[in-house]
Amino acid sequence: MPISANDVKWVEQPKLTLMEKLYVPAIVSGLGTTMRHMFKTMAGGGVTVSFPEERPVVPPYFKGVHRLNRDEQGRVKCVACYLCSTACPAHCIDIVAAPSPWSDREKYPETFVIDELRCIYCGMCEEACPVDAIELTTLFDLTGASRSEMMFDKEKLLSVYDQTKDTTDPIRTSRGKLGPCSELNEGIKYSNPNRENAQ
Amino acid sequence: MWELLTHPWVIRGIVALLVLLIVPGICAYLIFLERKIAAWTQDRIGPNRVGPWGLLQSIADGLKFLLKEQVIPTYVNKVLYMLAPGIGVGCALLAIAVVPFGPTSVNSADPHQWVIAPGVDIGILYVFAVGSLTVYAIILGGWASNNKYSFIGALRSSAQVISYEIPLGMSILGIILMVGSMNLEKIIDYQIHHGWFFLIQPLPFLIFFTSALAENNRMPFDLPETEQELVGGFHTEYSAMKFAMFFLGEYSHMITISLLCSVLFLGGWHFPGLTRVLEPGEFETWGGAIIKFLVLMTKMILFICVIMLIRWTIPRFRYDQLMGLAWKVLIPLSLGNLFFAMIVRHFGWSPWLLLPVSIILFLVPGAVSLWQQDREERLLKGKLAGV
Numbered sequence: 032m033p034i035s036a037n038d039v040k041w042v043e044q045p046k047l048t049l050m051e052k053l054y055v056p057a058i059v060s061g062l063g064t065t066m067r068h069m070f071k072t073m074a075g076g077g078v079t080v081s082f083p084e085e086r087p088v089v090p091p092y093f094k095g096v097h098r099l100n101r102d103e104q105g106r107v108k109c110v111a112c113y114l115c116s117t118a119c120p121a122h123c124i125d126i127v128a129a130p131s132p133w134s135d136r137e138k139y140p141e142t143f144v145i146d147e148l149r150c151i152y153c154g155m156c157e158e159a160c161p162v163d164a165i166e167l168t169t170l171f172d173l174t175g176a177s178r179s180e181m182m183f184d185k186e187k188l189l190s191v192y193d194q195t196k197d198t199t200d201p202i203r204t205s206r207g208k209l210g211p212c213s214e215l216n217e218g219i220k221y222s223n224p225n226r227e228n229a230q
Numbered sequence: 231m232w233e234l235l236t237h238p239w240v241i242r243g244i245v246a247l248l249v250l251l252i253v254p255g256i257c258a259y260l261i262f263l264e265r266k267i268a269a270w271t272q273d274r275i276g277p278n279r280v281g282p283w284g285l286l287q288s289i290a291d292g293l294k295f296l297l298k299e300q301v302i303p304t305y306v307n308k309v310l311y312m313l314a315p316g317i318g319v320g321c322a323l324l325a326i327a328v329v330p331f332g333p334t335s336v337n338s339a340d341p342h343q344w345v346i347a348p349g350v351d352i353g354i355l356y357v358f359a360v361g362s363l364t365v366y367a368i369i370l371g372g373w374a375s376n377n378k379y380s381f382i383g384a385l386r387s388s389a390q391v392i393s394y395e396i397p398l399g400m401s402i403l404g405i406i407l408m409v410g411s412m413n414l415e416k417i418i419d420y421q422i423h424h425g426w427f428f429l430i431q432p433l434p435f436l437i438f439f440t441s442a443l444a445e446n447n448r449m450p451f452d453l454p455e456t457e458q459e460l461v462g463g464f465h466t467e468y469s470a471m472k473f474a475m476f477f478l479g480e481y482s483h484m485i486t487i488s489l490l491c492s493v494l495f496l497g498g499w500h501f502p503g504l505t506r507v508l509e510p511g512e513f514e515t516w517g518g519a520i521i522k523f524l525v526l527m528t529k530m531i532l533f534i535c536v537i538m539l540i541r542w543t544i545p546r547f548r549y550d551q552l553m554g555l556a557w558k559v560l561i562p563l564s565l566g567n568l569f570f571a572m573i574v575r576h577f578g579w580s581p582w583l584l585l586p587v588s589i590i591l592f593l594v595p596g597a598v599s600l601w602q603q604d605r606e607e608r609l610l611k612g613k614l615a616g617v
Contacts, residue, residue, distance in 0.1 A: 047603065053596035055436065061543040062536075069270040069539070079275045 089169040094152045096170040097145055098195060099188035100163060107189060108164035111138040115156035115165050123149035124156060143185040147173060168195045246346045249331070250323060257481035258288035264538050271542040298470035303376070306467065310374035315472045318367030318479030322486065325361040328353040329489045332523035333499050333514050334415040344523060345415070353414040354406070357490060358399060361445065364479060365391040368447070368454055371476070372464035383463030386549065387454035391445055393553060397560035398441035401434040404571035405494060408581050418498035422507050428495040430581050433588035434567050435495045437560050442487040444556070446480065449541035453549060488533035492526060499526045559595050566591050 050056045071077075080087045089095070100108045111128035129141035156165050168191065175181040183191075234240065262277065262284070269276025277284040302311065332344025343349075350356060365387060372384020405427050406412055409420040421427055428435050444451035455463030462468075465476050492498060499505055499522035506518055514522075547555065570587045574580075 047600075049593075049596050049600055052599045052603075053592070055592075058540070058544060062539055065271045065539050065543045068273055069267065072270040072273050072275075077270075077273050077275055079273075081275065081278075 089171060091169065093169045093171065094154045094167040096147065096168050096173050096191055097150070097156070097183070097188060098166055098168050098191035099143060099185060100166060100192055101189060106133065107139065107143075107185065108162055109140045109143060110136045110162055110164070111140040111143075112161060114159040114161060118155040118159035119150075120153060120155060121149050121151045123147075140185060143188060145183045145188065147175075147181045147183055148178060170195065242346065246327070249326060249346055253323060253326060253482055253485065254478055256485060257478050258292055260481045260484065260534065261291070261477065262288045263534075264541075267535070267538045268542060271539070292474070295471050295474040300472065301469040303467055305376045307374040307376065310370045311467075312472075314367045314371030314374060315468065315475035315479070316367075317370065318364055319475045319482065321360050321363040321367070322479040322482035325357050325486045326482065326489075328356050328414060329486055330414055330418065330493055330498060330526070331489060332526060333505075333519045334418060335508055335514065343415075344519070348415065349413065351411065351413050354402060354412045354417070354490075354494070357486065358395075361483065361486065362391065362395055364483060367476070367479060368464045371468065372454075375464070375467035377467050379460040379462070379466045380464050383454040383456075383460050383466075387447065387464060390447075390451065390453060390552060390556075393556040394441045394444035394451075394560075397437050397556060397564050398445060400561065400564035400568055401437035401441065402494060403564075403568050404431050404434050404584065407568075407571050407575045414493055414498075418493060418500065421497040422500045424581055426495065426497040426500075428497075429585065431495075431567065431571075431584050431588055433563060433592050435491075436592070437564050437567075438494070439491060441556075441560060442491065443537065443540070444552075446483045446487055448480075448484065448537055450544040450546050451552060452546060453552060456546065484534060484537060485530070488530045488537070489526070491533050492529035496529050499523070501525045563591055563595065566594075 102108045109126075110131075111126055113126055113128070116122075116124035116126055123146040125142070125144045125146075126140050127142045128138045131137055131139040133139070152167065154167050157167050170191070173181075265287075266276040266284075268274075277287040280286040280290045302308070327346045328350045330343075330345045334343055334345055334348065368387040368391075369384045372380040372382075372387070375381070405417065408424075408427075408430075409417050411417070424430070443449075447454050453463075454460075455465065457463075460466070465473055468476065500507070505522045505525055508514060567584070567588065570591075571584060574583050
């Protein structure tokens with residue numbers, strides 16, 4: 032469809048004034064802008080965060096190192112449903128499920144290993160989790176001296192939770208009791224022959 | 231023995247050696263200052279890791295340049311390739327020889343002559359002659375590198391420096407006419423008695439400063455080393471200390487032009503109320519000498535800061551604009567100023583008459599280009615109406 036003449040707006044190039052044509056006054060005003068920035072930054076108004084000394088305030092939706100949440104009794108919240116490892120596009124979550132020693136769930140993770148080097152920090156595991164057991168914290172400076180050190184097992188992930196539970200609270204999920212999935216089945220008691228041994 | 235040590239030649243030699251040792255050190259810290267100013271103007275912090283407030287950064291950089299591998303491409307012209315950075319640094323350091331960096335006096339018996347070579351009657355001519363030789367470093371370096379980018383950079387530099395040589399020299403002819411000497415000490419002395427040339431002839435000051443920036447290949451005239459188009463320009467093929475020597479040359483040149491601007495236009499070490507003007511036959515004391523030295527250094531640092539701020543303020547000129555500025559604006563204006571200076575000098579009128587002349591001459595190119603803007607617009611409208 033052609034543009035109608037009414038919609039066409041002709042704009043004239045603004046004319047330069049004498050002061051602008053003289054060039055020097057324009058440069059002086061430009062120098063003023065430069066110096067304003069310079070003095071502002073010299074007085075401490077810069078935007079740089081000197082990282083190791085100052086730590087940036089990371090927004091709560093930041094996706095950093097994972098943690099495995101604990102429930103109110105201090106047990107691991109995970110029910111070993113494998114939804115996170117299925118959702119994971121990088122295949123970095125390795126879970127071995129075992130019959131749960133506790134009465135409120137069927138299974139629990141015997142081992143739960145995340146390869147932090149392989150993870151792409153997309154947050155899909157967190158979205159997939161039905162019981163809000165896995166969460167991405169705001170820790171961002173994850174380092175290690177070897178590859179094996181970066182394979183985070185269940186104890187390590189739980190300790191990340193202990194370390195961060197008071198400082199960061201991801202806004203995507205909510206801590207508390209087990210998630211909505213488990214609450215639906217509150218009346219059901221699972222029987223587990225190994226329960227006594229496991230505890 | 232003591233007599234031999236206090237022989238004027240020995241003292242001059244020691245002073246020259248000291249200045250030659252100190253200037254590269256100052257250059258290293260000017261690079262640090264430049265990086266800091268660049269950072270501040272861009273709302274950053276700048277180098278602050280090496281030593282307290284990053285003050286050892288320059289030394290670390292220098293060490294890095296010394297220890298780096300010297301890569302010499304096989305296809306270069308080895309002699310010229312090695313010679314070019316040396317010419318650059320050598321000429322830039324030679325030019326400092328006659329530039330005062332502290333108190334001077336027209337009385338040659340005064341022991342406080344803070345110049346390496348005092349009483350050179352062709353002073354300013356010598357500075358220009360030696361200073362313009364630095365373009366050889368760029369041309370030779372660019373040609374010997376046998377690289378397209380280097381060569382284009384060198385070609386640009388040759389045309390640019392030759393063009394800006396003319397307004398650079400002509401802008402100070404007005405001063406030389408007034409003073410009647412090219413001796414830099416005498417130029418300072420004239421300004422003490424008649425007023426700073428910055429106030430008497432503001433337009434030549436502007437022309438001189440602009441041309442000096444172009445001579446030095448500083449922003450906004452750094453076409454020989456435009457990173458966007460020419461990789462590194464003339465120094466693309468240089469590495470390690472040879473690369474650093476080009477920078478040493480550039481920053482020494484910057485010190486020279488800042489000192490020259492202060493000496494020629496801002497009265498050198500003179501500052502009303504701060505420095506004492508000597509009576510004829512009176513000698514300088516050490517206290518006064520140091521105050522005068524500090525005054526001149528402050529002026530120099532101010533100029534250097536302005537040069538660095540300009541770098542982060544104005545974008546680079548297009549090549550035709552660069553040539554247009556030299557040939558269509560600066561040269562006619564400096565010619566006009568020279569003409570009026572000759573008239574004032576011939577009839578023995580007050581030099582202050584040149585102040586209104588400068589202001590009027592400054593307004594002329596603006597008015598001309600406004601008129602041209604109108605004319606072009608009318609032509610364009612005529613063309614559109616014709617269609």
